[in-house]
Amino acid sequence: MDRKAALSAYIKQEIMRNPKAKLSDDEDLLSAGILDSLAILQLVAYIEDEFGIKVQDEDVVFENFQSLNTLANYLDAAK
Amino acid sequence: MFRRLLYLNGLAITGVVLFHSAGMGFVAMFSWAQRYLPATVDPMAQIGSAEYFGLRFLEQIASFAIPAFLFVSGFFIAVATGKNSQTISWKVVAARVRTLLIPYLLWTFIVMALQILLEGKRFTAGNLAIDLLIGRTNEILYFVPLLIQFYIISPVLVLFARKNWRLFLGVTAAIQLVIILLPYMVYLNLDIPNKQAIAYFVPKWFFLARIFWFSAGIVVGFHLEHFKPLFHRLRRVGVVVALASIPLGMLEWELLFRLSGETWLANRETLVDTLYALALITVVLGFQQARLPFEHGFERLGKDSYGIYLTHFLFIEYSAKVIYRVAPGLLDYQIFLQPFWIFIGLALPVAMMALLNRSPARKWYTYIFG
Numbered sequence A: 001m002d003r004k005a006a007l008s009a010y011i012k013q014e015i016m017r018n019p020k021a022k023l024s025d026d027e028d029l030l031s032a033g034i035l036d037s038l039a040i041l042q043l044v045a046y047i048e049d050e051f052g053i054k055v056q057d058e059d060v061v062f063e064n065f066q067s068l069n070t071l072a073n074y075l076d077a078a079k
Numbered sequence B: 001m002f003r004r005l006l007y008l009n010g011l012a013i014t015g016v017v018l019f020h021s022a023g024m025g026f027v028a029m030f031s032w033a034q035r036y037l038p039a040t041v042d043p044m045a046q047i048g049s050a051e052y053f054g055l056r057f058l059e060q061i062a063s064f065a066i067p068a069f070l071f072v073s074g075f076f077i078a079v080a081t082g083k084n085s086q087t088i089s090w091k092v093v094a095a096r097v098r099t100l101l102i103p104y105l106l107w108t109f110i111v112m113a114l115q116i117l118l119e120g121k122r123f124t125a126g127n128l129a130i131d132l133l134i135g136r137t138n139e140i141l142y143f144v145p146l147l148i149q150f151y152i153i154s155p156v157l158v159l160f161a162r163k164n165w166r167l168f169l170g171v172t173a174a175i176q177l178v179i180i181l182l183p184y185m186v187y188l189n190l191d192i193p194n195k196q197a198i199a200y201f202v203p204k205w206f207f208l209a210r211i212f213w214f215s216a217g218i219v220v221g222f223h224l225e226h227f228k229p230l231f232h233r234l235r236r237v238g239v240v241v242a243l244a245s246i247p248l249g250m251l252e253w254e255l256l257f258r259l260s261g262e263t264w265l266a267n268r269e270t271l272v273d274t275l276y277a278l279a280l281i282t283v284v285l286g287f288q289q290a291r292l293p294f295e296h297g298f299e300r301l302g303k304d305s306y307g308i309y310l311t312h313f314l315f316i317e318y319s320a321k322v323i324y325r326v327a328p329g330l331l332d333y334q335i336f337l338q339p340f341w342i343f344i345g346l347a348l349p350v351a352m353m354a355l356l357n358r359s360p361a362r363k364w365y366t367y368i369f370g
Helices: A003-015 A037-051 A068-078 B002-031 B050-061 B065-081 B090-119 B125-134 B143-163 B165-181 B195-199 B207-222 B224-260 B271-286 B295-303 B305-326 B328-332 B334-358 B360-369
Strands: none
Touching: A003 A037, A003 A068, A037 B002, A037 B065, A037 B295, B002 B050, B002 B065, B002 B271, B002 B295, B002 B305, B002 B334, B050 B224, B050 B334, B065 B143, B065 B207, B065 B271, B090 B125, B090 B143, B090 B305, B090 B360, B143 B165, B143 B207, B165 B207, B165 B271, B207 B224, B224 B271, B295 B305, B305 B328, B305 B334, B305 B360, B328 B334, B334 B360
16 A cells, blocks of 8 residues: 555544545645644654654644645655 | 654643542532531541642642643644745634534533433523533533634734744733733732732633643744754753642642632642643653653543543543442542542543444544544
8 A cells, every 4th residue: 555545544544533534635634624733643643653754843734734645745755 | 742742632631630530529528528527527627638738739730731732732723824824724723613613512512411411400591602602511611612712813823923923922921921920819818909800800711811822832833943952952951840840839829828818719820830831841842752651641642632621521520429429438538539530531531432433433433522
């Protein structure tokens, strides 16, 4: 499973708590209310544990966490 | 640092449960004493006992909890605003308010239903509306309307925090300081007309009462390059200040309580409490590389903090009421009651959330527990 798919599965399973939920790659995760403060913190912990990528504090911003696409792009660049 | 915020949230929700368990302990000690003490004994004579100081200790170590929650929420505002936007989008604010509001309304109605069914309480349309608006159904629910107010005004706060953060932080700290100092008129028994009204004119559900903590979270979130090294530099001093603040805070409260001449004082944030909260936040965020105690456990609690907040008091209060009716003699044993209430205040909400998470109704989870 690629990173974007893994992130999508994690967000649906653990944050939206509905594996059958529809989540497009461009969906605005913050404006849609999918990611709140705790969910972002949870997602950072997941990324660090699952992909072994240290998420720099300065990188935890709207621009990187806005959608699955922006997250995947950020993680590709952060590798 | 981000994982530390999750840890801080976990510590804070544990603090909230400790605080309410201690509060219930005081109710058992003073308001319900007639159920286990001889009628000739004045319940207030228990002030100064080992049990009394045990409860005060719990309240003191938990006093950072609300500041910590607000700090983390403010930090989220900075994240959700991003680097390139002038302020946070109303869409994000609306989404956040919605996810706070729906579980809040649900649990408020459950609390009301229990009060009507079990306690015969009656609500009029007028007091129902006020109860919902200021979170008065249960004294702890005020925090949700308070947080919602912060989210609603956050687009304005972000503008200030971006433009001149030092001035913004200074002004909010000054407002906070004035609001903390006002009740000292009552504590110090000063001869000022209408001092009660002046001292408590900013209710705890109103955003001004906690403006500094939310604003500080926003500022730190926007200016990590400045605050990360600062927290790191001050981390050891923070440990000393936090540890010293516990006995000092207890001492401060006892002095103020006695100077006030009142028979009882409802707990409010004091100067030492503020110092303690600042120090504890500095310690948690300052030790960035070190492994903190019970990291996994507190991170887990931090993740579930909103659901725990909304439900823990039901377990504490109703178990207390059962003990009051069935085994009132137990109310005299804080050594038993406190571990019991702290355990059920944390474990039962977590178990309830885990059960829902494994049930077919899990897609409704965010509407129930946030």
